[in-house]
Amino acid sequence: MGSAITLFVGIVIVGVMLLFQYQGNVSSASQSQSVQPESQTTSKENDGYQIATVDVKSNGYGPNNIEVKAGVPTKIDFKTTSGISCTKHVVSNELGIDVDLKKGDNFIALKDLKPGTYKYHCGMYMYGGTITVK
Known part of the structure; x- marks a missing residue:
């Protein structure tokens, strides 16, 4: 039972971290165009x-x-x-x-x-x- 709770908490933490990463990338992409390497x-x-x-x-x-x-x-x-x-x-x-x-x-x-x-x-x-x- 204890290992199931630990696994669940770990999955929740990873999910929250991925959510923050995704939101940061979406907001920066919507505010500006992608970098043009030949510029x-x-x-x-x-x-x-x-x-x-x-x-x-x-x-x-x-x-x-x-x-x-x-x-x-x-x-x-x-x-x-x-x-x-x-x-x-x-x-x-x-x-x-x-x-x-x-x-x-x-x-x-x-x-x-x-x-x-x-x-x-x-x-x-x-x-x-x-x-x-x-």
Whole structure:
């Protein structure tokens, strides 16, 4: 009898967790379009910084590549709509980024960028993108 109750409680807990995961994915999908991996954007300048925005969703980062100018102070806004998946943690060893993102705007300042292509990825290496400095 005790093992049946334990099994039932375990099934209920797993069901509740799956329900929350499903609701988070449905709400983020209904609020925005899916990430287009071939997309690319350039930065905008604001208060001496060039600013580029990366949309962070449960299914990846978009656009897949952003372009910024070399030698200009830069802020990358990793803008999140959901905090459920591994995309809420962004890492770039090349740029010294290792950040847990909160919901909304997450500005990361980068200075003295040299020309080249820099990679970033989620905490589980499942999703990623590039920053091209020209």
